[in-house]
Amino acid sequence: MADYRMNEAELEKVFQDRIDDEQKIEPKDWMPDTYRKNLIRQMSQHAHSEVIGMQPEGNWITRAPSLRRKMILLAKVQDEAGHGLYIYSAAETLGISREEMVQALHDGKAKYASIFNYPSLTWADVGAIGWLVDGAAIVNQITLQRTSYGPYARAMVRVCKEESFHQRQGYESLLVLASGSKEQQQMAQDALNRWWWPSLMMFGPHDAESAHSAQSMKWKIKRKSNDELRQAFVDQTVPQAQYLGLTIPDPKLKWNEERGHYDFGEIDWDEFYRVINGNGLCNRQRIVHHRRAHDNGAWVREAVEAYDEKQKARKQQAA
Numbered sequence: 001m002a003d004y005r006m007n008e009a010e011l012e013k014v015f016q017d018r019i020d021d022e023q024k025i026e027p028k029d030w031m032p033d034t035y036r037k038n039l040i041r042q043m044s045q046h047a048h049s050e051v052i053g054m055q056p057e058g059n060w061i062t063r064a065p066s067l068r069r070k071m072i073l074l075a076k077v078q079d080e081a082g083h084g085l086y087i088y089s090a091a092e093t094l095g096i097s098r099e100e101m102v103q104a105l106h107d108g109k110a111k112y113a114s115i116f117n118y119p120s121l122t123w124a125d126v127g128a129i130g131w132l133v134d135g136a137a138i139v140n141q142i143t144l145q146r147t148s149y150g151p152y153a154r155a156m157v158r159v160c161k162e163e164s165f166h167q168r169q170g171y172e173s174l175l176v177l178a179s180g181s182k183e184q185q186q187m188a189q190d191a192l193n194r195w196w197w198p199s200l201m202m203f204g205p206h207d208a209e210s211a212h213s214a215q216s217m218k219w220k221i222k223r224k225s226n227d228e229l230r231q232a233f234v235d236q237t238v239p240q241a242q243y244l245g246l247t248i249p250d251p252k253l254k255w256n257e258e259r260g261h262y263d264f265g266e267i268d269w270d271e272f273y274r275v276i277n278g279n280g281l282c283n284r285q286r287i288v289h290h291r292r293a294h295d296n297g298a299w300v301r302e303a304v305e306a307y308d309e310k311q312k313a314r315k316q317q318a319a
């Protein structure tokens with residue numbers, strides 16, 4: 001039999017056919033280098049977002065207004081660390097190490113979600129983050145459960161279950177404030193005023209401006225476009241705000257009968273690009289804090305390695 005090996009173009013065709021046929025791509029399967037790189041980019045940034053995202057809410061753990069709220073918040077913030085770990089592990093199956101990903105974050109080469117560069121100023125912000133930020137994340141992540149890369153899709157299933165609890169606890173916390181005293185209602189409204197627009201920015205630039213969308217949709221890494229997901233988030237969140245008796249800070253927000261969707265105002269894209277390029281209110285603080293936590297944890301990583309070496313040596317001696 002002739003030794004026939006497929007060339008790059010043939011391999012790519014088989015790869016795309018598998019994607020079109022809704023098969024999952026697994027770590028040991030052949031994949032174009034560009035697919036691998038694009039996934040490493042998105043997944044590492046996603047993992048960084050989960051971990052950096054612990055900071056704004058972590059800021060309130062010691063000041064939670066009751067033991068019950070403190071327990072919920074602690075569990076929620078720990079869940080975010082877990083999400084980071086699942087996604088880092090899934091990204092490692094693509095041939096990049098956790099150290100390399102963290103280094104890229106510290107060097108400013110890898111991004112994380114823009115929203116976490118805004119400060120959490122009051123207790124109401126914790127509720128707003130759960131309701132809006134986790135709410136926006138779910139809309140996006142539900143579609144990522146069907147992303148074409150198997151380990152990423154499977155990680156998302158668990159993430160979405162936990163995220164759904166996060167969204168509900170945030171909404172419930174704001175519901176309590178919104179039904180409370182005048183001052184508490186104002187706190188809830190103020191939090192919505194500050195977190196609304198950054199939440200819409202989480203979905204990324206308009207489709208026409210999105211550098212990676214076309215290719216990511218073809219590879220089914222992304223299943224829905226940035227604008228489609230943003231619209232879905234607005235449509236689901238407006239009635240929730242109405243139920244809370246709060247006003248979304250957008251004078252252009254209006255139900256459009258013909259489209260069957262809410263129309264909404266234009267995002268401040270200058271602000272979006274300023275924040276993703278490192279010049280938001282908390283960018284520097286977030287990375288300084290992450291570096292410090294990472295450095296403080298060096299002894300744990302060293303201890304794990306030393307233990308691992310000891311175990312290996314013992315096994316060798318016993319063999």
Ligand code: BYC
Nearest residue numbers: 046049050053080112113114137201202204210211212213
């Ligand atoms: N912030 O071509 P585009 C959570 C970047 S955390 C920063 O549309 P893509 C939570 C984009 O990376 C979960 N950067 O990109 C945790 C690209 O830059 P590079 C967060 C953004 O990838 C704690 C450039 O702009 N969820 O739930 O096709 C507490 C062009 O954009 C942003 C995820 O990470 C942004 N908002 O689409 C509470 C979801 N938007 O890489 C909650 C996973 C865009 O070329 N990620 N950029 O330098 C995704 O689904 C996609 O990456 C995006 C962007 C939809 C975000």
